[in-house]
Amino acid sequence: MTRLFSDIIVTRAASNSAGFTAAPPGADRLAVKDVNFWYGPKQALFNISLTVPEKSVAAFIGPSGCGKSTLLRCINRMNDLIDGTRLGGHILLEGRDIYAPGLNLVDLRRRVGMVFQKSNPFPKSIYENVVYGPRVSGVRDRARLDHLVERCLKQSALWNEVKDRLHASALELSGGQQQRLCIARALATDPEVLLMDEPASALDPKSTQAIEDLIFDLKRDYTIVIVTHNMQQAARVSDTTAFFYEGRLVESGPTEQLFTHPREKQTEDYITGRFG
Numbered sequence: 207m208t209r210l211f212s213d214i215i216v217t218r219a220a221s222n223s224a225g226f227t228a229a230p231p232g233a234d235r236l237a238v239k240d241v242n243f244w245y246g247p248k249q250a251l252f253n254i255s256l257t258v259p260e261k262s263v264a265a266f267i268g269p270s271g272c273g274k275s276t277l278l279r280c281i282n283r284m285n286d287l288i289d290g291t292r293l294g295g296h297i298l299l300e301g302r303d304i305y306a307p308g309l310n311l312v313d314l315r316r317r318v319g320m321v322f323q324k325s326n327p328f329p330k331s332i333y334e335n336v337v338y339g340p341r342v343s344g345v346r347d348r349a350r351l352d353h354l355v356e357r358c359l360k361q362s363a364l365w366n367e368v369k370d371r372l373h374a375s376a377l378e379l380s381g382g383q384q385q386r387l388c389i390a391r392a393l394a395t396d397p398e399v400l401l402m403d404e405p406a407s408a409l410d411p412k413s414t415q416a417i418e419d420l421i422f423d424l425k426r427d428y429t430i431v432i433v434t435h436n437m438q439q440a441a442r443v444s445d446t447t448a449f450f451y452e453g454r455l456v457e458s459g460p461t462e463q464l465f466t467h468p469r470e471k472q473t474e475d476y477i478t479g480r481f482g
């Protein structure tokens with residue numbers, strides 16, 4: 207049995223000033239270990255363990271309500287913002303537990319960027335949207351910010367469409383362009399991991415294709431986790447896939463294997479459209 211979401215590698219090393227460690231050689235970028243999660247009394251995730259290799263795309267799939275987005279939001283501690291939530295287990299970024307006491311949350315969210323289903327640009331210019339995070343972190347140098355804007359908009363394949371109107375409102379962009387702008391904004395803080403919660407589900411086929419092409423390009427530099435309802439999309443963009451059902455991880459592995467030779471009957475029923 208080949209497993210890309212392989213056994214968890216937990217290695218301790220001296221932490222840097224931000225409370226994180228350098229990646230031990232061969233470590234997965236991200237590891238979820240025995241995670242249980244509750245919204246108040248309701249348990250939404252049960253004993254989830256998986257790993258995501260560096261510079262790859264992992265897709266989370268499964269029927270509505272199975273916990274995909276909940277797990278994604280645990281990876282940058284977005285669920286902390288909801289009263290009454292509780293997590294058991296560990297989520298390791300470069301071998302370091304992101305739920306460890308004293309962890310710097312601002313730094314975590316810089317390192318683990320997030321793109322949502324519905325694009326959410328700020329009501330500011332294109333330029334100001336991209337530089338928002340770096341500005342908050344204190345970057346003031348104009349030349350540096352200009353350079354950053356160009357780099358991030360190029361990385362998000364938006365530069366050619368907006369380079370002549372960087373100071374126009376972001377709200378004037380099309381839905382697909384706004385989503386690419388949100389990706390550029392997420393890239394501006396130099397994340398290592400990008401979380402994407404159904405990033406193309408509100409877009410037309412052409413914009414969806416643009417986002418999928420972009421994900422393919424971005425994995426050269428970033429580790430990406432995408433939640434999607436669209437199984438063709440998971441098959442097209444991801445290297446590994448994890449199938450969830452009712453808060454449990456049913457099966458995970460290389461995408462091609464999971465879609466062609468699923469180990470579990472439940473996975474097969476889902477990917478062949480028998481339920482969900």
Ligand SMILES: Nc1ncnc2c1ncn2[C@@H]1O[C@H](COP(=O)(O)OP(=O)(O)OP(=O)(O)O)[C@@H](O)[C@H]1O
Nearest residue numbers: 245248250268269270271272273274275276277288
């Ligand atoms: N803020 C919340 N408070 C209470 N329960 C929640 C909250 N958010 C999600 N849940 C519950 O947790 C479970 C998992 O939800 P989640 O949104 O993670 O599923 P999902 O697989 O992403 O679904 P979808 O594909 O419909 O987005 C569901 O039963 C849902 O009702």
